[in-house]
Amino acid sequence: MSFDCVVIGGGAAGMMAAIQCKKNNMQTVIVEHTAKLGTKILKTGNGKCNFSNTFMDKEMYQNNNADYAMNIINRFNVDDTIYFFEDLSVYKKERNGYLYPRSEMAASVALALTGKIQELDIPVYFETGVKRIDRAADEYVLRLEGAKTNTIKTKTVILACGSAASPSSGSDGSGYKLVKKLGIKVVKPLPALTALESDKKNMKLAAGVRAFGNVKIMAAGREISQDTGEIQFTDYGISGIPVFQVSRFAVRALDSGMKVEAYVDVAADIKENELVSMIKDAVATRKHQSVSESLSGIFNKKLVMMICKDIGIEGNSSASCVNDDICQKLARQMKSLCYNITGYKGNDYAQVCQGGVDVSELNGNLESVNNPGIFFAGEITDIDGRCGGYNLQWAWSSGAVAAAAAYEYCNG
Secondary structure, three states: EEEEEEEEEHHHHHHEEEEEEHHHHOOOOEEOOOOOOHHHHHHHHOOOOOOOOOOOOOOHEEEOOOHHHHHHHHHHHHHHHHHHOOOOOEEEEEEEEEEOOOOHHHHHHHHHHHHHHHHHOOEEEEOOOOEEEEEOOOEEEEEEEOOOEEEEEEEEEOOOOOOOOOOOOOOOOOHHHHHHHOOOOOEEEEEOOOOOOEOOOOOHHOOOOOOEEEEEEOOEEEEEEEEEEEEEEEOOEOHHHHHHHHHHHHHHHHHHOOOOOEEEEEEOOOOOHHHHHHHHHHHHOOOOHHHHOOOOOOOOOOHHHHHHHHHHHHOOHHHHHHHHHHHHHHHHHOOEEEEEEEEEEOOOOOOOOEEEEEEEEEOOOOOEEOOOEEEEOHHHHHOOOOOHHHHHHHHHHHHHHHHHHHHHHOHH
């Protein structure tokens, strides 16, 4: 069989690409190695699908290719995305710039996309893998496994295979092997938007606590990233949105063999001298209680128990025994909890990957410089964004731009 475009991967970017190709009357097929389209979409935004963000800036993309990312996004921007989904009867709900479907159900986005694919009569080869892509004259031959046919021919290919993050959704990194067979450089994929592990003593005392604070990542003694928000304290280390935002830098530094530390300020909105005064007042006012009880009006009791242990006192000891020196130590520790970062949660836990197809090997249309007619979209590229809808916006934009470029290639 012969097509104008074969889209490899049926995730967010792949479905967007296939829909746009078919709208341009291109004979299009999706090759998907799982039994379902859009599985990973269902997990996004804690099941609510934060599909974009009204604040779109290159600073939201944390790789070395932020300008490249924005050049693509500006060609199919947030407004274009909103209009695209409204055309599918998916209407937006905005919360501080974060865009969700009004239903606040990720399934509504996946259903809208799969419904459009059905309406456009785009064939899908489910549970089908691509072993290799070979050039044959002015077209490509794809060698398949799992399909009724062993090969298909096409004028163009859009690789939207995803990354290695969240393999349970089908995003297992298998696309990287296919890319390497084409002679295209792949930047080492590593987890991003993930939790960090530590060997910090006493951290299990605060497991389960969520607290507003700032997390700062130091690598080889130099600050490389920081963010503020609700931090989750766990029995293995730290998690939560601000930790996710800085994790890609910690992970890359660890992979480079650097010593990595995270400094957590659980009183980021309070100056240290003000915090000292608050602690002094609390232990004086509630001196008949334990230290952790007396400070429970400022911090979570479990968090105080850990911090007390860190400075060498018991959280269950009497607040009446706390002197000015201890108040100073408590405040200092609250402003700078040190976690020695020993590892991170891997691809099973990570929301996305950093690394992937090196964009220096692509032209401005997401096309391989050395493999004309082969385009890339979504997470398989070395583009990764912060939490907040930025990775899905990259999927929509790159899928649409790759499709438009494939159409131009076929008709150029």
